[in-house]
Amino acid sequence: MNFDHEETKLDFIKHRKKFFMFSGIFLFVGIILLSTLGLNLGIDFESGTTIDVLSDEPVTANEVMEEFESIGYTPDDLVLAGDNNETGRASFIGGLTQDQTLEVQSHFEDVYGNTPAVSTVTPIVGEELAKNAIISVLIAAAGIILYVTIRFEFLYGISAIVALFHDALFILVVFSIVQMEVNIPFIAAVLTIVGYSINDTIVTFDRIRENMKFEKKVKDFDDVARVVNKSLVQTLARSINTVLTVVFAAGALFVLGGEGLRTFSFALVIGLVAGTYSSLFIAAQVWLVLKSRQLKKVRHRKVEIEEQPEV
């Protein structure tokens, strides 16, 4: 047996502490950022006021925006609606007071001849969606641990979940840094990455499991490390090819998919990068550390048993 890729000198294990450090620091700083700066929440997650400006003629977003700015208001979001874009819907996060609303209404009555419709929105829907998504991910995580424990072994399940949360958190942190507006499709993107992360990690673990079977003796850290590195090298081509193909799709959406998909596809690309990184440098290494500790414990126990004095 002489696998070509076994000759490579790639070592995914030696620098594991640096990878743990990098991810640890990044996520730690990220959590601080998330709790101070937070995410730039869109109207889906904030309460506020929406004003539907009606015109008899088609309008452009710029026109409506300028009208708002001429009386000193800046909508947080503006979309056009109606068959011929004769309606502009402006959203104000945080809402407007009664007086402000009246001012806006009378201004647009003068300009377009129609009274704008004003409604208040509550973030209940977006919040509930996010809450449900988080609950779903947590329950799914428990289910995955259970499945992986049955099919593989408990430690694989734990490591897979570590990678999963690493990837999901990674996206949140990046969005907190760039302060891109978060909307409902963003949640779908995070969920997609959760799905992808599991998939990616399991494929690597499957190879580790298979290679562990071939090993005659797995006694200490170095034995396990060798198996893990071999498995990572063997699945490297697959890992890279798969992420490349998905990045092709997500990247095309980012570049060509239009404004509506920009947040979504950006989150996907970030998540894919994080997912691949964690599959190569985090997930298997976490398992390695856990597994070698377990081995050590078992060995200690054996030694203790052997040392029992005979009567």
Add this chain to the structure above:
Amino acid sequence: MKKRKGVRKSLIVTFFAIVIAFAALIATNVLDHAEDISLGLDLQGGFEVLYEVEPVDGESEINRELLTDTVSALNARIDVLGVSEPNITIEGDDRIRVQLAGVTDQQSARELLSTEARLSFRDVNDEVMMDGSDLVEGGARQSFDPDTNQPNVTVQVDDATLFGEITRDLLDRSAQGENILAIWLDYDEGDSFEEEIMKEDSKIVSAPRVSSVIQSRDVVIEGGDFTVDSAQELAGILNAGALPVELEEIYSNSVGASLGERSMELAINAGMVGVALIFGYMLVYYRFMGIIAVLTLSAYIYLVLVVFNWLNAVLTLPGIAALILGVGMAVDANIITFERIKDELRSGKSTISAFRAGGRRSLSTILDANITTILAAGVMYVYGTSAVQGFAVMLIVSIIVSFVTAVFGARLLLGLWVNSRMLNKKPRMFGVKEREISEL
């Protein structure tokens, strides 16, 4: 035995027959399927409102029955608007979501929905005889005539004396044929019985003829043309008209038709570019196996459209996301299998045994990866709401279809070539260089 070493051309012919047959199938009806898919608001444009149902008096409890009655009342109103596929769903304990895709006049749609159901009972001259508040809450239900077994509607009124008077008055006018008690939903000043009764989407939900004085709280509305469905609908509207509820708008979302169309167009174009890039990459990297991947991926995209249509699911932006993840997983299943086959080839196995071993050993990997992802999607479906659910449905469909095409489809097609022995001793066709192959 030597004879069997030759190339089996029949298998190659079978391969092309399968590919051509499938290509013909796709070519003939892919457009029909694509057009049939119902698009969500974000892609088609339209209008969506989420209402919280609140009791008017602050005392009555909002229960399931009250909610379904409100939904039938909303449905009856939307019929007037002529929206083709209104989507009204009950969410949680006290919410109703109304989605009107492709509504042209959003302003009037909104006004129409947000007012409470105004039920009135009028004579042919549009004089009000009584209104919704004279009915007992939840007192209307569909039942059957004990003699004829015809479906009918029974309804309870608050005041038997009042109803007795009304029916006596109307019965007196039966000579002129005016013994009709028209039940109006949302009567507006200027509406008239003669005009409205002729319309297809009439505001008059029923116009029963009074045939005797009814001095009782229990009233039966019967008619020869009642079906179980139409009788149930009327009972629902009557109940809604007597509903002590208010609909409070807690969320609304509107997308312009042109905006929706444009994002759809852009998304499709971007998707095509993405798929083309994937195809190109697979062909360059995996050579002959890349062709197989391209074929099975095309089949995957087609089948997802068919299954999605068949489920009557609504395609939204998150759905497109799931579709892309599905493409990724379908490609991944191919890549896992191909990498395995390459490994086996490098280890010096013959083409046929490398194909068999590679297929066998990759199956459990693909299975585990797919099952864990389906598990996650299943949980999202059960616990998620609207957008998350739509994503989960699409993801489950995508994974199952990608598994079928990428595992069985690819194996069948590649198997035909491998077993034909055309590819024997041609590792380069699989992207494996001769010098990489080790002696067994």
